[in-house]
Amino acid sequence: MPQHDTDLHIAGDGPDEIPDPARIEMAAIGESLRAGWSDFMRAPAFGLFFSAFYVAGGLVLLTVAAASGQEWWLMPFVVGFPLIAPFAAVGLYEVSRRIEFGKPLIWREVMGTVFAQKDRQLPSMAMVILLLFMFWVFVAHTTFALFMGVSALTNITSSADALLQGRGLVMLVVGTIIGAGFAAVLFSFTVVGLPLLMDREVDFITAIITSVRSVALNPAVLLCWAALIAVTLFLGILPLFLGLFVALPVLGHASWHMYRHLMPDAEIR
Known part of the structure; x- marks a missing residue:
């Protein structure tokens, strides 16, 4: 791959040409994961820093839900977590890009690149992601109410048995299918x-x-x-969100390398 200037575009430079996506093989998954792990090991402080925001956010949600006795209301947020996890990768993309081209990993420059996105198109994509996530939460709660009844919204905290029989099982199946649809679109x-x-x-x-x-x-x-990302993030959430300290940065770096497989002629600007 030819070397290109790795500085960001200045807003107003004009749109770039977009190369056609490439056809890739299954081997790209393993290669991306290995490269993602290598980038994380190369610059772990950045990975831990960006993932800390998600771990802290998850712990706050869990604490609030537990304090109010409404732990089950946290479920749509946990299940929908992969929908917003790509945000954590934005800073990691810049780290992987700098490693790829041998640029120094200076905190000021990396964070400057991330904050510079506010003047580009990333906020528009952020709105799409957040709107889909909030819509998913609304649909999840509506699905629960339709199958279980309004009274179950307050009684479910006392027992999980209702979710494991009859309408509860049907609700879980339907909810999983709907959630998978949201995840597929956003992915x-x-x-x-x-x-x-x-x-x-x-x-x-x-x-x-x-x-x-x-x-x-x-x-x-x-x-x-996509399935690998979803399963890894879910497993990372289980130990009080702490597994995300490793899962998020490795997947974030790996996602950059997967992008490189899919868009092999893309230039780093």
Whole structure:
């Protein structure tokens, strides 16, 4: 891959050309994970820093829910966590990009690059992600009420048995299918869309379209990649969110390398 200037575009430079997505093999998953682990080991402080925000947020939610005796209300947020996890990767993309091109990992420069995104297209993508996440929470609670009844919304905290029989099981199946649909849509938007917005001067609609095209070209590989991300994040959440200190940075760095597989001719700006 030719070497390019790794500085960010200045807003107003004009849109970049977008190369066609590449067709990739299953081996790209292993290669991306190995590269992600290598980047995390190379700069662990950055990974721990960016993931700390999500760990802290999860612990705050858990504390509030437990204090109010409404732990079950936390479930839609936990299940929907993979929907907003890509935000943690934004700073990690910059770290991986600098490692890739041998640039120094200076905190001021890395954070400056992240904050500079406010003047580009990333906030628009952020709104799409947050709106989908909030809609998912609303749909999850509505699904619960439809199957279990309004009274169960207050009584469920005393026993989980209602979720493991009859309508509870049906509700869990339906809710899982709906949640998977939300996750699939958002994954299709962001797997290439987010790193592309970091890498090139493009509008967020173009980034989303390019990302969906990449998924359509590699459905089997990216389905496995999405499933791996979801399972890893879920396992990271289980030990009081603490597993995210490793899961998020490794997956964040790996996502950058997966982007490189999908857009091999993309230039780092």
